[in-house]
Amino acid sequence: MSNILTIAMPKGRIFEEAVGLLRKAGYRLPPEFDDSRKLIIEVAEEGLRFILAKPMDVATYVEHGVADVGIAGKDVLLEEERDVYELLDLKISYCYLAVAGLPDTNMNDVAPRVATKYPNVAEAYFREQGEQVEIIKLNGSIELAPLIGLSDRIVDIVSTGRTLKENGLVEYERMVDVTSRLIVNPVSYRIKDTRIDELVTRLHEVVS
Numbered sequence: 099m100s101n102i103l104t105i106a107m108p109k110g111r112i113f114e115e116a117v118g119l120l121r122k123a124g125y126r127l128p129p130e131f132d133d134s135r136k137l138i139i140e141v142a143e144e145g146l147r148f149i150l151a152k153p154m155d156v157a158t159y160v161e162h163g164v165a166d167v168g169i170a171g172k173d174v175l176l177e178e179e180r181d182v183y184e185l186l187d188l189k190i191s192y193c194y195l196a197v198a199g200l201p202d203t204n205m206n207d208v209a210p211r212v213a214t215k216y217p218n219v220a221e222a223y224f225r226e227q228g229e230q231v232e233i234i235k236l237n238g239s240i241e242l243a244p245l246i247g248l249s250d251r252i253v254d255i256v257s258t259g260r261t262l263k264e265n266g267l268v269e270y271e272r273m274v275d276v277t278s279r280l281i282v283n284p285v286s287y288r289i290k291d292t293r294i295d296e297l298v299t300r301l302h303e304v305v306s
């Protein structure tokens with residue numbers, strides 16, 4: 099069995115914060131990390147191998163075992179419901195999911211429509227509210243939907259509120275807080291327990 103630990107890292111906004119956490123935890127990551135287009139980066143002296151993925155795909159790589167552990171937003175874990183264990187709240191990339199729309203508007207009585215990048219989360223949320231809605235799946239720039247008459251509401255990530263404000267939208271309901279989480283493949287957790295426990299311990303010391 100290889101003693102290499104493969105970590106699925108999310109490209110984009112979380113990446114830098116996650117690399118900072120690993121360096122604070124004492125993992126010596128090379129400068130190439132900071133500006134590389136490589137999708138696989140080996141750090142032999144640390145026994146680590148990083149795969150750089152789309153944030154929404156991290157849990158998929160971990161579930162299939164091609165990565166032992168990964169760093170994924172709680173929004174992704176709620177949306178995807180992958181067969182992975184969540185080991186640690188890394189307390190980075192704070193944001194939250196919210197229902198938003200044009201001000202002073204109600205949802206369409208007959209066929210209310212909600213645009214979102216998170217169809218499963220949105221459908222479950224409105225079902226719990228006793229509301230039957232039509233979900234429209236989008237992959238980005240979700241705030242456009244109410245502005246062009248595509249939907250009555252959106253379910254999307256909010257952080258500072260700037261995107262909503264600059265597009266003339268208001269938040270109607272705050273749904274769930276989101277941070278990035280350390281996740282693990284259930285089999286890896288058993289066969290590489292020593293290395294994974296060490297990773298969790300060192301990261302826990304940094305984020306506590």
Ligand SMILES: Nc1ncnc2c1ncn2[C@@H]1O[C@H](COP(=O)(O)OP(=O)(O)OP(=O)(O)O)[C@@H](O)[C@H]1O
Pocket residue numbers: 108110111112152153154170171172173174191192193238255256257258276277278
């Ligand atoms: N405005 C934000 N502030 C803080 N964290 C955010 C924000 N937007 C998203 N996130 C978090 O960062 C993760 C990645 O978000 P991002 O929008 O970069 O992913 P993506 O849309 O898949 O990537 P891309 O925009 O390159 O297609 C999300 O899963 C969420 O946890």
Ligand SMILES: O=P(O)(O)OC[C@H]1O[C@H](OP(=O)(O)OP(=O)(O)O)[C@H](O)[C@@H]1O
Pocket residue numbers: 215237238239240241254255256257258259260261262
């Ligand atoms: O409250 P704010 O600080 O304005 O942040 C919220 C925005 O951040 C994300 O956009 P991003 O451009 O990262 O991703 P997207 O391509 O999914 O819109 C999210 O989709 C919101 O649009």
